[in-house]
Amino acid sequence: MAERITAERITEVLPWGRSFDEYRAMFDLDGRPFARAGAAPRVLDVGGGPASFTAEAVERGWQAVACDPLYAHDKAAIEGRIEAARAQIMALVRAEPERFVWTSIESPDALERLRLAAMARFLEDYETGREAGRYRTEALPALGLPDDSVDLALASHLLFLYSAQWDAAFHLAAVRELARVAAEVRVFPLLDMAGRTSAHLEPVLAALRAAGYGAEVLPVPYAFQRGGDRMLRVTRRA
């Protein structure tokens, strides 16, 4: 009998990308404004991978940049990695559909179509965007971007999700690094791969507050992992 695929067996951080509309909901971009009044928003998508957020944000006139170690690879290599990730992720979703909320995305097939469309949009933009400097080969917990160079840093499906791979100290260092670069940091989801609130969340919140940051957990109008409808919002001053 084939071995059952479970979320805990995904131990590598896989390239798998979401769209601007999903980012808008995951980070409540409409409900909680962030940009300087009257100016084009400056945003960083850390661990942006093959998400189309940056490409679509630039289309809207935003100043958007994404950082990911994935961008060391050329387009063909990234396409190959996406294909490998697709097999793993879709097998997991089809094996354990009860872990997910099937409302705005109604089925595994719809999910696959949505994600592939977002990643195709990323791939279209990738070579031009890399040349223009918006896809930067960088990895947390240390980024090369200058202090206070963006209004908002977003981390989607990177921190907390891979809680088994990275400890609380890594998470804290990563969030502090994002808060160095950005006036505000938002992280989603707060669940680990097994769908439980990350064990690192409370220690990271406590350490951030003790260091003088504003750190709060807020509801967002998005859930796909069951129970995953909250984000962490961090600002430099409490």
Ligand SMILES: C[S@@+](CC[C@H](N)C(=O)[O-])C[C@H]1O[C@@H](n2cnc3c(N)ncnc32)[C@H](O)[C@@H]1O
């Ligand atoms: C599951 S994908 C999420 C992509 C995108 N943020 C989204 O939600 O659609 C996670 C991404 O994190 C990247 N990654 C892995 N380690 C990283 C690190 N230390 N710093 C930044 N990104 C990292 C991976 O290469 C991968 O592209």
